[in-house]
Amino acid sequence: MTTPEPDFQTDRAALAGRLKMILPAHCLLVDDEDLRPYECDGLTAFRQLPLAVCLPESEAQVIDVLRTCHQLGVPVVARGAGTGLSGGAMPHAQGVVLSLARFNKILRVDRKARLAVVQPGVRNLAVSEAAAPFGLYYAPDPSSQIACTLGGNVAENSGGVHCLKYGLTVHNVLRIRVVSIEGEVFEIGSEAPDAPGYDLLALLIGSEGMLGVVTEVTVKLVPKPELAQVVMASFDDVARAGDAVADIIAAGIIPAGLEMMDKAATAAVEPFVKAGYDLRAAAILLCEADGTPEEVAEEIGRVTEVLRAAGARELRVSQSEAERLRFWAGRKAAFPAVGRITPDYYCMDGTIPRKRLAEMLSAIADMEHKYGLRCANVFHAGDGNLHPLIMYDAAKPGEWRWAEAFGAEILEMSVALGGSITGEHGVGIEKINQMCVQYKTPELEAFHRIKYAFDDKGLLNPGKAVPSLHRCAEYGRMHVHQGDLKFLELERF
Amino acid sequence: MTTPEPDFQTDRAALAGRLKMILPAHCLLVDDEDLRPYECDGLTAFRQLPLAVCLPESEAQVIDVLRTCHQLGVPVVARGAGTGLSGGAMPHAQGVVLSLARFNKILRVDRKARLAVVQPGVRNLAVSEAAAPFGLYYAPDPSSQIACTLGGNVAENSGGVHCLKYGLTVHNVLRIRVVSIEGEVFEIGSEAPDAPGYDLLALLIGSEGMLGVVTEVTVKLVPKPELAQVVMASFDDVARAGDAVADIIAAGIIPAGLEMMDKAATAAVEPFVKAGYDLRAAAILLCEADGTPEEVAEEIGRVTEVLRAAGARELRVSQSEAERLRFWAGRKAAFPAVGRITPDYYCMDGTIPRKRLAEMLSAIADMEHKYGLRCANVFHAGDGNLHPLIMYDAAKPGEWRWAEAFGAEILEMSVALGGSITGEHGVGIEKINQMCVQYKTPELEAFHRIKYAFDDKGLLNPGKAVPSLHRCAEYGRMHVHQGDLKFLELERF
Structure with a gap:
């Protein structure tokens, strides 16, 4: 059995007419001029105007849109903030974009159970901000976390610099509510550690909007570590830096982050961010330890030992939170910095x-x-x-x-x-x-x-x-x- | 669409004839007397003789058995060590049991990449034993780990006392090789952190033998912690012990194990194992910390603080590896101990x-x-x-x-x-x-x-x-x- 690649032919006027019956005017865009901002996501090399953009405000409206498209045989592309880098939210020429931008409420933060229930249009960083008063945060942190949404994170199974220790989206989501293309609602996962039956939760996470549309996400929150410190190590040789990474992991250390940038990257970043990177190095490593002060001191000690043995030319440990953030600022700004040159x-x-x-x-x-x-x-x-x-x-x-x-x-x-x-x-x-x-x-x-x-x-x-x-x-x-x-x-x- | 519950009617003689054509005599059981040991798994209240038991020795034979059963419309129940407690390996009256007992080879232990490639009939504990010379082990540790197999662990997504910190089977398996009922082989997962496409790996793990038959498993290995220590805490009141568990987690501590036994359980265990449990307590907690000596000391300190604040009547910290193992021996023997009374x-x-x-x-x-x-x-x-x-x-x-x-x-x-x-x-x-x-x-x-x-x-x-x-x-x-x-x-x- 192979999925057909159907040749969709949508009657644009008929589609618009049907959508107008189920959505209020401010929730529907059909004019080319209004559709333009939706023609691509972060992969700007691929562009396509859709026939319509729906901006539902309730799950009932999502169900109506999906049922209508199912009836008419019209393609549907769900969209979060449009920050994706692989064109997953690029519209279909014969289809509808279903934007979840208005699903932007944080429904519940439960300190004791350490979880948050949010709508899919909530920004990644907003979850951590809402959890901050309780000393908690949401661990997966893609570089786009200021803008990208939880719904998009679920669709792409997003990671981030901390996913080495804290896992990808799939390891940090407990439950989702999903609407099928036929307009049926189902809930998968639970607050308990495992759920019986096939693992639909993992199946849906990372399915790139191909299996259903998410309308609610329950995420795990983790305690904000008391302290975090970063070691910056310089290497004369890129291969040696690569081996040092393997050595750290082989030593049984799971750092909170372990990043590498080569000379071309640091050269682009440094004039822009002034992160304090060693510009003579062929490559630098950034290795973060987090936890209690005792744990951090112990791990930083072990990491520097391994790095030194691996041939690091220079080692610097962040001496303040400001310095730690500066080290990371360079890494997080690497993409725009390269964009400048x-x-x-x-x-x-x-x-x-x-x-x-x-x-x-x-x-x-x-x-x-x-x-x-x-x-x-x-x-x-x-x-x-x-x-x-x-x-x-x-x-x-x-x-x-x-x-x-x-x-x-x-x-x-x-x-x-x-x-x-x-x-x-x-x-x-x-x-x-x-x-x-x-x-x-x-x-x-x-x-x-x-x-x-x-x-x-x-x-x-x-x-x-x-x-x-x-x-x-x-x-x-x-x-x-x-x-x-x-x-x-x-x-x- | 709902799966039919078909009414299977197998021609026993025809089935045996076909199986004899594809399996050597020592790989096929068809006499009732030989089939008897396979009539149930650990859920002994449910028993059923199958029509035949196949004991293939190669993937090619597994493929042949599955193709034959698919052609004849005969049910297939895959079986590991038969230690399962929910009757997942109970035979079908009209079907074949496909035992993976002879897939018992450890194919590769890679110290640097920290993984092992094993056949599904390898016992859980045997993986850790093979990894021990490298200071590594396989983390999920069901109580039956001496006997249960990796294939069964994958089918049931098994946990164990350490899965709070180290995750379930799904978090510790990198790749599996699977044969479909039509005899097609596919490989899912990779040694890299994530794999594109739908998450078939998570879908297959825990699918209880309903989607395919696993013929090879690649598992993550983790470094054996330098030290582990257990705190045993007594509570006069079961509810208070329950609250103490929530308090530990709420304090941001993820212990390597956090177990509870009530008075009925400790009373059954103590005369049997002499674990040193407090028999006056309404409930006891066992909380393990692992890591470097510094990390363990720090975590034990925080745990005892939380337990004391939660109203623990008595606290004991294991003072030697022998004492730690004794504390756990009671917990691990709880089922047979109750079986004695x-x-x-x-x-x-x-x-x-x-x-x-x-x-x-x-x-x-x-x-x-x-x-x-x-x-x-x-x-x-x-x-x-x-x-x-x-x-x-x-x-x-x-x-x-x-x-x-x-x-x-x-x-x-x-x-x-x-x-x-x-x-x-x-x-x-x-x-x-x-x-x-x-x-x-x-x-x-x-x-x-x-x-x-x-x-x-x-x-x-x-x-x-x-x-x-x-x-x-x-x-x-x-x-x-x-x-x-x-x-x-x-x-x-």
Whole structure:
């Protein structure tokens, strides 16, 4: 069984007429001018206007919209804040965008049970702010946490710099309320540790809007650690920095964060943020310990010992909360900082087994020559999650295609090294071809069967996340690296 | 769409003939005498002889057995060590038992990547033994860990006393190899932190043999902590002990284990194990800290402070590894110890939000009077996971029915308090009716759709884990508590 790739043909006027019957005027956009802000998410290279944007204010309205689209056979793309980087919220030309922006209430913070019940349009950071008076916070912290929403986090199974110790979204969500494409509401998960039956909670988290629309999220809150401190270590050699990461984990230490930036990244960041990074280093590591003061002192001691043994040239431990935040500010601003030194950049998100970090970095250096583009490297190193930032100029004809091919080669190398094509940004539209590299037919068929179980008409976010077998066959035929490169050469010159 | 409950009619001779063609003689049992050891698992109240037991030695043989059964429409029940407590491995009268007992090889222990690749018939404890030379171990530790296998752990998503800190099986498995009922092999998960596509790994873990047969498991290994110490605290009042558990968690401490036993449990254990428990206490707590000596000292200090403030009457900290193991020996022997003081006992496995522990204990005390049966209570308290042990005598006519009704009321009370009907033992055949209490129609329909996606003929472990909607309708009609009780009264007297 494979999900069909249906050829949707929507009668725009009929759709608008039906939506007007179920939504008040201020909850519905149908004019091109109003639709424009929704034409892309954070993956700005892919743009598409939808036929309509729905902004429901109640679960009943969500149900009505979904039922209507189901009846009419109209594609539905759910959208949070639109900060996603893989185009998961890019509209469908024949479809509706279902924005959850108005589901922005924090319904309950339970100090004793250490959980919060929130609507999906609540911003990630707002949850921690609401929990702060109780000494609690929500652990997953994607770089976009000021803007991104919990609903989007659930759809993408978002991580962040602290997910090495505190886990991804799937490890921090207890329960969700979901509306199916047929308008049926179900609740999955519970406040207790495990729920009987198949693990629908984990199945829905990270399903990129393909299986249902989330209308409520119950998240775990964790106690704010008394203290956190960061060690910054400089290395003369990128491979040595990669090995140091493996050494820390092998020593049985699970830091609260373990990040790496190469010289290209620190050089972009330092003039912008003045984080105090060592600009002579080939790479720096940032390693955070959190807990009670005793725990932190003990862990910092062990970490510095391992780093020194691994050949760190210089070590600095943050001496105040202000300094700690400055160290992190540089890391968190890496993307915009790179954005300042290049007209455009393309952010990748592959994962590899930690012990292959050095190998990957050397391969990326070779690819810079091959594609004639520079690349700055920022990693959630402890997780083996890489964010190479490929710099290019969209104004130069064909250069985007080169960046795209460079990115594809990084992802395929990730798979070859035993990793995966996405750590936390999702597949979306961006990495759908690489899914053909990641998986073989039996796994893809299992995905399609699950999709069919929830959405037999294939209306939820069509064309995203899971490629059809037909598409993979085509990709396999076309995808001969040297051939690609020749084609691109022709295009450029 | 609901999965049919098909009425299987197997031609025994034809089945045996086909199986003989694909398995060597020493891998196939068909005589009743040989089948007898497979008639039940740890839930001995439910017994059924299968038509055949297959003991394949290679994945190719597993594929052949599954393909054959799929062709003939014969039910298949996969089986590990048969230590399960919910009857998940109870045979089907018209079916085959597929034992993975001979898949008992540890294929690889990777010290640097901190993982092990094992076959599903490897015993849980054997993984830790193989990892011990590297200072590593496999964290989930069900009480049956000497005997139970990794395949069974994956099927049931097993926990153990350390899962509060280290997670359930689903948090400790990186990758599995699975054969579908149609004989297709797929691999899900990876050594990297997350995998793109729907989370099939979490979906398969805990699916109780209903979706596929696991032939290989890659597990995370964690460093053996340098030190572990246990605090034993006595309470005069069970409710106060329950509140102390909530206080520890609310203080931001995640102990390596946090267990509770009531007076009935300690009274059964102490003469048997001589663990040194305080027999005057209404309940005792065992709270373990692990880590470096500094971390342990710090955490033990904080825990004792919280326990004292919560009204603990007596506190003892283990002063040696021997004493720590003795404290745990009592807890781990609680089930057999209760088995010594009663002809039979029925072990429940409900979960509740931690803050409702005291309420639950008082309700169970009332039920003891109502059903005229004693109950000893052992808890994974930190998880809110209860194991009430209902004592009865199977030789007394009708007494099993009373125990069963007592157990059902505990589970339904767990759901009413916001918890669930199973923490770690699975649903199996035992709690299938309580699934009707736990879930409403939309959730059950989603389960059936997933089952259909993997096994459209419903051949894998039929009649387990997920009740049909028809069954739930019947159960709802019959299930009026007072009516039940009157019926049972009539039966007893």
